Amino acid sequence: MDERQARLETLAPHLAEELTGKKEKRQRELPALESAEEGVVMRFAPNPSGPLHLGHARAAVLNDYYVRRYGGRYLLRIEDTDPRRVDPDAYQMVQEDVEWLGLGITDIIYQSDRLEIYYEHGRRLIGIGGAYICTCDAGYFRDLKLARKSCPCRGNTVEENLDLWERMLGGEFSEGAITMRVKTELEHPDPALRDFSAFRIVSSPIHPRIDAAVYPLMNFSVAVDDHLLGITHVIRGKDHIANTRRQKYIFDYFGWKMPAYLHYGRMSISGLVLSTSGMREGIGEGRFSGWDDIRLGTLRAIARRGIRAEAVRMAVLDIGIGATDISFSWENLYARNKEIIDPVANRYSFVPDPVAVAVGDAPVPVVAEAALHPNDPARGTRRLVFEGTVLVSGHDLEGHGMVRLKDLFNASVAWDGSDPVLTYAGESLADARKAKAPIIQWLPAGAAIPCILHMPESPEAMIVTGCCEPGVAGEVGTVVQFERIGFARIESAGADGVVAYFAHR
RNA sequence: GCUGCUAUAGUGUAGGGGCCAAUCAUGUCGGCCUUUCACGCCGACGACUGGGGUUCGAAUCCCCAUAGCAGCACCA
Numbered sequence: 001m002d003e004r005q006a007r008l009e010t011l012a013p014h015l016a017e018e019l020t021g022k023k024e025k026r027q028r029e030l031p032a033l034e035s036a037e038e039g040v041v042m043r044f045a046p047n048p049s050g051p052l053h054l055g056h057a058r059a060a061v062l063n064d065y066y067v068r069r070y071g072g073r074y075l076l077r078i079e080d081t082d083p084r085r086v087d088p089d090a091y092q093m094v095q096e097d098v099e100w101l102g103l104g105i106t107d108i109i110y111q112s113d114r115l116e117i118y119y120e121h122g123r124r125l126i127g128i129g130g131a132y133i134c135t136c137d138a139g140y141f142r143d144l145k146l147a148r149k150s151c152p153c154r155g156n157t158v159e160e161n162l163d164l165w166e167r168m169l170g171g172e173f174s175e176g177a178i179t180m181r182v183k184t185e186l187e188h189p190d191p192a193l194r195d196f197s198a199f200r201i202v203s204s205p206i207h208p209r210i211d212a213a214v215y216p217l218m219n220f221s222v223a224v225d226d227h228l229l230g231i232t233h234v235i236r237g238k239d240h241i242a243n244t245r246r247q248k249y250i251f252d253y254f255g256w257k258m259p260a261y262l263h264y265g266r267m268s269i270s271g272l273v274l275s276t277s278g279m280r281e282g283i284g285e286g287r288f289s290g291w292d293d294i295r296l297g298t299l300r301a302i303a304r305r306g307i308r309a310e311a312v313r314m315a316v317l318d319i320g321i322g323a324t325d326i327s328f329s330w331e332n333l334y335a336r337n338k339e340i341i342d343p344v345a346n347r348y349s350f351v352p353d354p355v356a357v358a359v360g361d362a363p364v365p366v367v368a369e370a371a372l373h374p375n376d377p378a379r380g381t382r383r384l385v386f387e388g389t390v391l392v393s394g395h396d397l398e399g400h401g402m403v404r405l406k407d408l409f410n411a412s413v414a415w416d417g418s419d420p421v422l423t424y425a426g427e428s429l430a431d432a433r434k435a436k437a438p439i440i441q442w443l444p445a446g447a448a449i450p451c452i453l454h455m456p457e458s459p460e461a462m463i464v465t466g467c468c469e470p471g472v473a474g475e476v477g478t479v480v481q482f483e484r485i486g487f488a489r490i491e492s493a494g495a496d497g498v499v500a501y502f503a504h505r
Numbered sequence: 506g507c508u509g510c511u512a513u514a515g516u517g518u519a520g521g522g523g524c525c526a527a528u529c530a531u532g533u534c535g536g537c538c539u540u541u542c543a544c545g546c547c548g549a550c551g552a553c554u555g556g557g558g559u560u561c562g563a564a565u566c567c568c569c570a571u572a573g574c575a576g577c578a579c580c581a
Contacts, residue, residue: 028529047581082580138579179579190508192577200579218581238510242576265511266574318530319517325574329516335531342544375544406540429540439540483541
């Protein structure tokens with residue numbers, strides 16, 4: 001029986017796991033989507049105002065999950081219909097982030113390419129009496145709306161509206177002077193659903209991709225696109241519930257069938273600004289070094305710390321599509337990431353705030369062979385050659401009469417004032433255990449390189465300076481585990497040493 | 506103010522009338538393993554917002570209250 005299990009493990013690890021009921025037990029199924037058996041068409045529709053962050057990841061991964069599950073198309077729709085909220089660099093950044101996340105995108109659509117389509121549908125909506133052109137002041141209209149009263153423009157004839165629409169497109173009006181409104185119900189109990197805007201004029205800034213002044217508002221362009229692109233299911237945040245209801249008016253006017261909607265709850269992340277504008281402000285003020293500052297919740301920031309896209313994906317699927325407001329927990333993401341990282345990360349020593357201490361009475365030299373990974377001896381070892389003096393953290397010595405220098409030997413600890421004094425105390429690991437000596441990491445004084453470890457703890461990034469093994473320089477771009485410290489991604493290794501970003505314990 | 510969504514352990518989730526003195530993950534604590542305070546293994550801890558109602562029976566259905574969140578933009 002065990003033999004069978006062992007054979008299966010070598011032949012088909014995944015099947016073996018299923019047999020033992022290990023692993024794979026998670027990744028629970030999310031609820032089924034209604035009428036999705038024939039496949040789905042879904043979309044991820046970010047606004048190109050900055051790079052993607054964890055909030056985006058939820059929408060992106062949830063939609064991706066269902067497209068993978070049912071098959072179909074997954075559209076990346078760039079919603080760039082507000083020139084004020086377009087960052088030209090974001091087009092590229094969003095693309096990179098989508099790639100990093102590993103989304104199964106099948107089509108890319110830019111709304112800025114589709115203005116004529118929106119104009120044409122705007123014209124048609126006026127033609128069927130579903131919209132009117134309004135030249136009222138926004139504040140004035142708002143007051144009327146809250147009082148359930150119609151504005152003077154609501155009574156325009158179709159001809160008057162069409163005429164105003166062409167003049168609006170022709171540039172006869174300035175920003176704020178005119179808007180197209182969808183005619184809904186002024187008596188509607190929810191003020192949010194009364195005669196909302198569909199088009200407006202934006203004269204500055206100029207759009208990076210197109211020359212235009214009349215732009216559709218989100219509810220109009222989204223409704224038109226969702227229909228024209230054949231979207232079958234929409235998963236988005238519950239802040240869009242009112243928008244879904246608004247968009248229903250447009251679908252109904254045109255006689256279109258609405259997609260199925262799912263609205264998940266609001267997600268907050270403790271001690272983190274997740275809004276693009278908030279982050280941009282912090283960067284502008286110099287509080288953050290850039291979009292990839294490791295204290296930020298952008299995907300590029302967490303990637304820089306060595307958090308894998310797959311961990312983000314798992315964490316998002318664990319959260320699911322519930323409508324409850326939740327606070328995202330770093331702990332849960334870290335746990336997922338550790339599952340991925342721990343088996344592959346090589347182990348190294350990092351000594352924070354190192355002090356050089358000669359070890360009295362020690363034989364010289366002593367070669368320590370430390371496994372690159374304790375659970376995978378095949379990966380080999382690192383050689384640390386002791387030649388009389390070690391670098392250790394004074395902190396590790398405090399309160400102990402003896403320590404075990406990992407993979408080396410025991411040393412008794414004494415103090416000369418505030419200076420530690422180490423004396424060779426034999427090789428016996430058993431002795432160390434008997435003396436309850438902690439096993440601490442160390443480095444040969446002559447073969448250690450400087451290392452700066454950046455911690456993401458907000459609000460201020462903390463920097464831990466220390467030394468690490470020379471071998472770490474060969475791990476640039478990968479994640480290692482600094483023993484007794486935690487996992488970190490090696491950012492760079494140069495003449496002035498190694499720079500690493502801390503991921504988690 | 507008006508409208509809507511939600512409410513299970515520290516966090517995230519499962520459960521949608523009896524199988525629930527409530528699932529799983531994470532976390533914390535204890536133990537085992539271990540030349541890392543990692544991984545792995547074992548065990549423990551810890552929750553149905555409150556009040557009414559329906560019912561033989563409610564975490565599950567209804568109502569009210571409370572709380573959180575969202576919308577009421579010529580943003581998405």
